[in-house]
Amino acid sequence: TPENDQFQSNSLTPTNGIIGNSFWGNGFSIIYAANSVLEGLTSAPNISESAKNKLTGEAKFVRAFCNFYLCNLFGDIPLVNETNWRNTKSLSRASVSQVYQQIIVDLNDAVNLLPPDYDISYGQRIIPNKWSASALLARVYLYEKRWEDAERLSGEIISQNSLFNLDSDLRNVFKINS
Numbered sequence: 040t041p042e043n044d045q046f047q048s049n050s051l052t053p054t055n056g057i058i059g060n061s062f063w064g065n066g067f068s069i070i071y072a073a074n075s076v077l078e079g080l081t082s083a084p085n086i087s088e089s090a091k092n093k094l095t096g097e098a099k100f101v102r103a104f105c106n107f108y109l110c111n112l113f114g115d116i117p118l119v120n121e122t123n124w125r126n127t128k129s130l131s132r133a134s135v136s137q138v139y140q141q142i143i144v145d146l147n148d149a150v151n152l153l154p155p156d157y158d159i160s161y162g163q164r165i166i167p168n169k170w171s172a173s174a175l176l177a178r179v180y181l182y183e184k185r186w187e188d189a190e191r192l193s194g195e196i197i198s199q200n201s202l203f204n205l206d207s208d209l210r211n212v213f214k215i216n217s
Contacts, residue, residue, distance in 0.1 A: 066109045067119065073102040074122045093159065096152030100167040103145035104175060110138045111182075139183055146176040155200065163215070170196055170203065 045051045051058065076098040080091050102120075109116050115132035118141055133141075149172035160166040173196050180189035196203065211217055 062112055063109070066105045067117075070102050070105050070119050071122060073098040073105070074120060077102075078122055092152045093154065096149040096172070097167055099145040100149040100153070100172050100175070103142045103149065103172075103179075106138055106142050106145075107175065107179060110135055110142075139179060142179055143176065143183075146172050146179065150176065156202065170200060 042055050042057050045055055046057075076094060080086065080095055080098075083091070086094075106116070106118070115134055116138060117127070117130040118133035118138055119127050119130065120141070121127060149167065150169055153167060153169045153172055155169045157164055157166070157168060173192055177189045177192040177196065180186075180192065206212060206217065
């Protein structure tokens with residue numbers, strides 16, 4: 040299709056529907072879901088504090104992850120931190136630096152709320168943990184040219200846990216939990 044051909048020829052146009060549907064629309068749908076989780080947790084009396092912390096950390100990680108990629112794909116984007124469509128339908132675009140400030144806040148919260156291991160997912164690396172939030176935060180610091188913060192955080196990830204190492208056997212690289 041002509042829209043797919045634009046990707047092959049590196050000549051994307053603003054009217055390309057794949058971009059709007061796959062990237063923009065899906066990204067903000069996921070942000071809406073994360074905001075919904077965050078709002079729901081504030082009024083959930085039957086959820087333990089430890090479960091609330093983990094879910095809050097996961098939702099903030101997801102929101103930061105989506106904002107990071109949306110911002111890097113589109114530049115200035117609306118900064119959506121609630122589910123009330125009356126408030127969000129007419130949001131103007133926030134600057135990249137404002138979005139990055141929110142990403143850093145969300146990831147710092149996630150680092151402090153998420154567990155340091157994968158016990159909650161029975162060892163499967165399918166749920167973000169403290170270290171995945173730290174890794175994304177280190178990457179954000181690189182994009183922000185905060186070199187010392189990126190180096191410090193990357194050093195902590197490498198030196199303070201044994202969850203991550205380089206496998207010298209290339210046959211294992213693309214396996215689950217690699």
